Amino acid sequence: MTTRRATPPDLDPGSAELLALVRRRGALTRAEMTEATGWARVTVTSRLERLLADGLLVGDEAVVQGRGRPATRYRLDSSRAMQLVADVGALGMRLARVDLEGNIEDTRSIPVEIARGPEEVLALVRKGFDELAAAGGDRPLWGIGISLPGPVDFAAGKVVSPPIMTGWHAYPVKDTLQEWYACPVLVDNDVNAMAIGELDGLPPGTRDLLVVKVGTGIGCGIVCGGQVVRGAAGSAGDIGHTAADATGVRSGPVDCRCGKRDCVEAYTGGWALARDLEAELDRPVSVDDVVDLLGRGDPTALRLVGDAGRILGASLATAVSLLNPSAVVLSGQIAVAAGDHLLTSVRERIYARALPLATRTLDISISREWPDSGVQGLARQVGELVLSGS
Ligand SMILES: [Zn+2]
Structure with a gap:
């Protein structure tokens, strides 16, 4: 254990606001801070001194503006501390060390089945x-973020009744990590x-978004007005276990791994594609094999993913x-491997069935951020948590 246990500064609301x-704005001079906040000069000075003392802001070399005296600009020192994030999926995890602005410094990908349980994972x-x-140098660790492939009670930091995560129900994930690292989690x-x-x-200003993860399973993240919609119990967006409409594409019924029948995931998830490919190719097929076959343009895999796209x-x-x-973004290892073959069939069904007004300016695309979108999203949220002083 080499992790330093220095905690982030407990900022007063005024300093946190500055x-x-x-x-938000980038480096500012003292005069620009006064103008932007409307605070008295002495207030700006005391809050600025506080942030300088904590090492959160640093002054760059003085610049001459107009005819005035040279003025120092103050910016966030994003290297002041590090944050660690872990995007845990059904079959593997991606870890990253990020700076205070969420820039990724280093990553690790580790294969592990989520079903091995919380202790092992x-x-x-x-x-x-x-x-x-x-490997991150002599800096304190100020925050940790972890994401898991199941419904999460966001405030308690626990997984709630996950359909596929054996042993994870109500496990104190947040408390465990807080105990190990003594920082906000x-x-x-x-x-x-x-x-x-x-x-x-x-595009900057995008505030309403659906992100569909097509991996081993199917999940959907909803952003409305710039805010993630989590729902009353943390299960919002669980489109994978809603009833599928396979009319004209496939005949059912098909058993789902959640115990129900004819879920969207039972036709379109990576595990379902593996099952169908296994039947057609008459040999064992894993989810990784599906990704591999799609990447190599296997005609059977592409046909099945086209069908999955129409149902999805x-x-x-x-x-x-x-x-x-x-915007609708298709992400996850299956979506990225299938690319246009999935995108075309998803698009076709959305345009055929959704209200014209809702699709007039809709952009449907394959993720540009995969495989780092999960760690980036965590980094952004942990940064907010740590630097907001709350
Ligand atoms: Zn299901």
């Missing part, structure tokens, strides 16, 4: 975090984190009509 202004997270922290659902991360790859598109058409997002 810090937020600098993060979190022990691997800890090992990876310790390696990343040790945020726990979120994997697709919610991805949805926030995908905002980076979309029918469900997304309903979501698009309900929520009127400006």
